[in-house]
Amino acid sequence: AQSVTQLDSQVPVFEEAPVELRCNYSSSVSVYLFWYVQYPNQGLQLLLKYLSGSTLVKGINGFEAEFNKSQTSFHLRKPSVHISDTAEYFCVLGLSSGSARQLTFGSGTQLTVLP
């Protein structure tokens, strides 16, 4: 069975500081990985995804993530955060041999950007 662990439930950070949201996964087969962002009372918006190829993935709003197969990680980073980045972030795993029904959601990380 596969699993996703988001190591930090809450991450407070000051505006313009760098941030890293950590995500580790477990799977015995090839995976796809996604980061989604959820603003209060809204649905989820895709930030970036790793399907194959380059392990460094760049997404929207200045975010990037690196797929590390040996460490089974897919950490999300941003060099300088803004107040507007305050939101819940979900790391999501899918099996390359599976279906969209088989997505595994992490528990989420609340990023709070402080002025």
Place this chain on the structure above:
Amino acid sequence: GAVVSQHPSWVICKSGTSVKIECRSLDFQATTMFWYRQFPKQSLMLMATSNEGSKATYEQGVEKDKFLINHASLTLSTLTVTSAHPEDSSFYICSARIAGGRWGGELFFGEGSRLTVL
């Protein structure tokens, strides 16, 4: 980009009534849509997979008679919470992927619908 729209965004109802939530793909066709439930400060829990023209597939522990799903067209799926009770209060989110798209493509999520049952 592809847009998924949910309606209503907020709904308050009395206990015992039924509530219908619509999920529409606005600019693409979706043969499959997914319904999730999210409790406060928690992750998403898949409730069911909605298949156009056929019966929905429910996840274990989800009451199919309580949560009726209809996927009547390639752009519309509905979730009806029947005889709603306060414990059904939650944030419901739908998602869809483009029909014919290979798996690995992203899911597009609706804005969510917050149900409060009094």
